[in-house]
Amino acid sequence: MKDVIYDDFQNAVNDSLLRHKSILDILTKLGESSARINRAVAKSTTNCGCIEVNAKKQELNMDENSDLSSLKASLSTHLEGELCDSCRYIIEKEIGNNLFYLTSLCNLLNLNLYDILLREYDKINTLGKYTFR
Template sequence: MKDVIFDDFQNAVDDCLIRHRSLLDIMTKLQESEGRINRALAKSVTNCGCIKIEAEKQSMLNNDSIDIDDLKNYLNTHLKGNLCDNCREVLERELGNNLFYLTSLCNLLDLNLYDILLKEYNKINTLGKYTFR
């Protein structure tokens, strides 16, 4: 059933994309949408203030007894707070635009977005924490 949703989305994107059908257009629109995501995140910090970035060097105690299962408990996201409703809405819109152009790239290259998702999902399930991402 889920593959139907992905396929329907991919077909809808193909039907909707009229102006930017060139590979160069899609590449630059995808990159632009990534920049807009970053800008929306920065505005959530600097303009709204609903989230804060408190960054410092990642510190893992020099402890050889840290198990890989516990490693994520020692690493910091540097993110404090929660997105307000307005910032969440802006980021969802920008991420949706990014997904649109990513799907457009898949369409142009005759790649199936759902197949890509499944391959990545299977890799994550197979390697688990050892993907080291």
């Protein structure tokens, strides 16, 4: 059933893309939408203040008794606070635009978004913590 949602979304994107049919248009719009996500997150910090970024060097305190769980627990996201409703709405909108152009790229290259998601999901489940991204 879930694959139907992805296929429907991919078909809807294909039907609604009019102005930016060129691969060059789609690639540049995808890059632009990624930048707009970055900008929206930055503005949540600098303009709104609902989140704060407190970044510093990640300290990896590994010894012979350490395991991956303790390593993961020792790493920080550098993020404090929660998105306010306004910032959440803007970031969700920008991520939606990014998904639109990513799906448009898949359509032009005759790639199935659901199949890509499944392969990535299988890789994560197979390798587990050892994917190290």
